[in-house]
Amino acid sequence: MSTRVAPFRGSLTSREQVSVFEFSWLAIILIPLVAVLIQVFIPVLIPVKLWFVPIIDLPFLVTIFFATARRNPISGSLTGCFIGLLQDLFAGYNHPLGMYGIALTIVGYLASSLGVKIDVENPGSRFLITFGFFVVEEGVYYGVAHGMLRQALQWSWSHTAISALANAIIGIFVFRFLDRFKQR
Amino acid sequence: MDTFLGRYRNLIVLAAILFAQIVGLAVQVRRPTDQGDTRLIRIWAISAVAPLEKAVVHSQEWVQGLWTNYAYLRGVRRENRELRAEIQQMKIQDARLTEDANMARRVQALLAFKEQYVDSTIAAQVIGTSGSEQSRVLYIDKGSNDGIKPDMAVITPTGIVGKIVQTAPEWSQVLPINDQFSGVGAALKDSRLQGILKGTPSGATTLQYIMSDEKVVPGEQVITSGGDRIFPKGLPVGTVATVAPGKDLFLNIRVIPSSRLDQLEEVLVVTHITEKMPDTKDLGPLRASDILAERLPSVPNKADVDAAGNAKPAGATPAPGTTPAAGAAGAVATTPHPPAGVTTRPATTALGTTKPAAGVANKPAAPGATTANKPAGAATTPRTTAAGAATPTPKPKPAGSAASATSPQTNANGANETASPVKKVIVNNDDTTPAPKKPKPAPEPTPSTTEPPPSTPPSGAQPQP
Numbered sequence: 001m002s003t004r005v006a007p008f009r010g011s012l013t014s015r016e017q018v019s020v021f022e023f024s025w026l027a028i029i030l031i032p033l034v035a036v037l038i039q040v041f042i043p044v045l046i047p048v049k050l051w052f053v054p055i056i057d058l059p060f061l062v063t064i065f066f067a068t069a070r071r072n073p074i075s076g077s078l079t080g081c082f083i084g085l086l087q088d089l090f091a092g093y094n095h096p097l098g099m100y101g102i103a104l105t106i107v108g109y110l111a112s113s114l115g116v117k118i119d120v121e122n123p124g125s126r127f128l129i130t131f132g133f134f135v136v137e138e139g140v141y142y143g144v145a146h147g148m149l150r151q152a153l154q155w156s157w158s159h160t161a162i163s164a165l166a167n168a169i170i171g172i173f174v175f176r177f178l179d180r181f182k183q184r
Numbered sequence: 185m186d187t188f189l190g191r192y193r194n195l196i197v198l199a200a201i202l203f204a205q206i207v208g209l210a211v212q213v214r215r216p217t218d219q220g221d222t223r224l225i226r227i228w229a230i231s232a233v234a235p236l237e238k239a240v241v242h243s244q245e246w247v248q249g250l251w252t253n254y255a256y257l258r259g260v261r262r263e264n265r266e267l268r269a270e271i272q273q274m275k276i277q278d279a280r281l282t283e284d285a286n287m288a289r290r291v292q293a294l295l296a297f298k299e300q301y302v303d304s305t306i307a308a309q310v311i312g313t314s315g316s317e318q319s320r321v322l323y324i325d326k327g328s329n330d331g332i333k334p335d336m337a338v339i340t341p342t343g344i345v346g347k348i349v350q351t352a353p354e355w356s357q358v359l360p361i362n363d364q365f366s367g368v369g370a371a372l373k374d375s376r377l378q379g380i381l382k383g384t385p386s387g388a389t390t391l392q393y394i395m396s397d398e399k400v401v402p403g404e405q406v407i408t409s410g411g412d413r414i415f416p417k418g419l420p421v422g423t424v425a426t427v428a429p430g431k432d433l434f435l436n437i438r439v440i441p442s443s444r445l446d447q448l449e450e451v452l453v454v455t456h457i458t459e460k461m462p463d464t465k466d467l468g469p470l471r472a473s474d475i476l477a478e479r480l481p482s483v484p485n486k487a488d489v490d491a492a493g494n495a496k497p498a499g500a501t502p503a504p505g506t507t508p509a510a511g512a513a514g515a516v517a518t519t520p521h522p523p524a525g526v527t528t529r530p531a532t533t534a535l536g537t538t539k540p541a542a543g544v545a546n547k548p549a550a551p552g553a554t555t556a557n558k559p560a561g562a563a564t565t566p567r568t569t570a571a572g573a574a575t576p577t578p579k580p581k582p583a584g585s586a587a588s589a590t591s592p593q594t595n596a597n598g599a600n601e602t603a604s605p606v607k608k609v610i611v612n613n614d615d616t617t618p619a620p621k622k623p624k625p626a627p628e629p630t631p632s633t634t635e636p637p638p639s640t641p642p643s644g645a646q647p648q649p
Contacts, residue, residue: 041240041312041313044313045240077201078197081201085205089230091315091318092319094319094365098205098208098209098212101205105198106198149209154364
């Protein structure tokens with residue numbers, strides 16, 4: 001619809017000003033919903049079972065995309081909260097509502113805060129942002145589950161790194177696709 | 185103040201959102217119920233998308249079936265030939281396994297073991313997952329409307345899958361065995377060591393609580409132990425992949441599940457499990473172990489021994505509510521009192537057809553059992569023909585028997601049956617416990633003190649149900 005220009009406060013990018021993108025309300029509601037549904041049902045629907053499918057976290061990628069595109073920490077937090085709670089609904093047994101909600105709220109806030117300062121439009125920065133924030137999300141989730149709920153989760157650096165890598169690679173293509181919904 | 189709020193507005197909003205979610209978490213943890221406080225909102229959310237997913241999955245299955253069943257039939261003839269050859273091989277293998285199974289069932293019957301049988305199952309389609317790596321629950325398209333309840337076992341023909349943890353009218357949630365909150369009683373098939381199969385966050389399955397001084401080798405089969413009272417004993421679980429020393433004196437055993445948990449499409453929900461004695465009818469000819477069991481000394485039942493120490497003739501005082509056994513041709517067939525704790529087979533038809541003999545007590549030790557078919561001690565019971573001409577058939581009596589009653593045995597034609605260990609077709613009473621076969625030892629002339637039971641039905645009488 002309209003493109004606002006946010007003042008550039010950092011020095012991590014060579015651009016003088018960064019663009020703030022807007023999205024239609026339909027896209028804001030439907031894209032996270034579809035992402036969660038795909039996440040829930042895609043392992044059943046695809047005929048070929050690929051090893052990396054279960055570790056792809058589409059709701060997380062959508063949260064990062066909206067947060068970095070809108071570059072507003074409040075909307076990033078709210079988007080992360082909404083998507084996280086939606087993901088919590090389907091997570092099922094022994095999974096209280098709010099675990100993903102808290103994790104994605106923090107990720108959304110940090111990603112939008114970082115998006116104000118650096119260029120998040122090129123694939124390289126998107127790869128690094130996705131990789132880093134995936135580790136942050138896993139860490140927050142583990143902290144909530146282990147510290148607050150006393151769930152006996154096991155932290156695995158190797159598994160987290162592989163998952164982060166897979167999500168970062170897939171994220172490049174997902175972000176490219178979602179760029180179409182941006183309104184300048 | 186306005187400056188402060190404006191400056192830290194983002195952080196304040198973030199803190200408020202996090203605080204609200206943490207309070208929500210605390211409420212859910214503080215009041216845990218079977219399904220959690222959020223059961224309703226979860227059910228609404230999942231029920232909203234379940235019909236859509238059912239439609240997509242079923243239409244996808246229909247298209248796949250159309251392609252694989254009608255269009256893509258390349259190599260079917262070759263596959264058919266291979267399957268036929270495989271059937272021939274399996275028939276040979278089946279003959280050997282059947283013999284082993286029969287022997288095992290006889291032994292189980294001797295020891296009064298009870299087996300658990302999967303009585304009824306419901307086939308269900310997997311329509312969704314949790315969408316989370318931390319939780320590996322599955323959603324199936326059958327729910328409480330189909331009779332599914334929590335804690336029912338979910339299996340496939342290749343092995344176990346998990347258990348039902350939550351149900352709604354149209355769908356159910358399955359906790360698979362590779363979920364980190366799952367636990368299944370399991371045992372190693374060869375060494376019979378028992379442990380608990382648990383999932384890990386990465387989706388692997390490990391067998392825990394096996395002491396590190398035990399010897400476990402990769403490749404060993406893992407089966408359910410039945411200890412969790414969800415899965416029947418003996419179902420395949422998986423195969424040991426790796427064995428490594430773990431923490432706290434236990435082995436770290438990684439198990440590869442028999443079911444492909446990442447490729448599940450259709451599963452079976454076990455809705456009913458029965459526990460019953462192994463069925464020993466039609467188990468084939470007598471064996472040496474049966475003959476040995478027959479020759480074991482038995483203790484006379486005090487109720488069946490009169491004051492003089494003589495055993496009451498069989499069938500003389502039938503217990504109320506019992507019915508004498510009758511074969512297809514009206515033959516009454518009863519069996520001697522077995523050794524304590526050993527169940528007996530109920531009856532034998534003269535025509536050689538296996539039919540249930542109603543009212544025959546197979547468990548002599550059970551209180552209230554049919555006394556007509558439970559002669560005391562060595563008192564053997566008569567076998568009469570359809571014509572009712574009961575000719576005493578000499579049978580050996582164990583040493584120390586109080587009476588010398590013998591059982592007359594005649595066949596349907598009125599001819600005497602010689603008491604020999606020749607195999608007769610055994611009739612089991614379905615409503616009583618099956619029992620090992622009782623051979624007839626070598627004849628020994630005894631006085632004909634046994635009368636045919638008064639309850640012998642006339643010729644041609646049908647066995648009472």
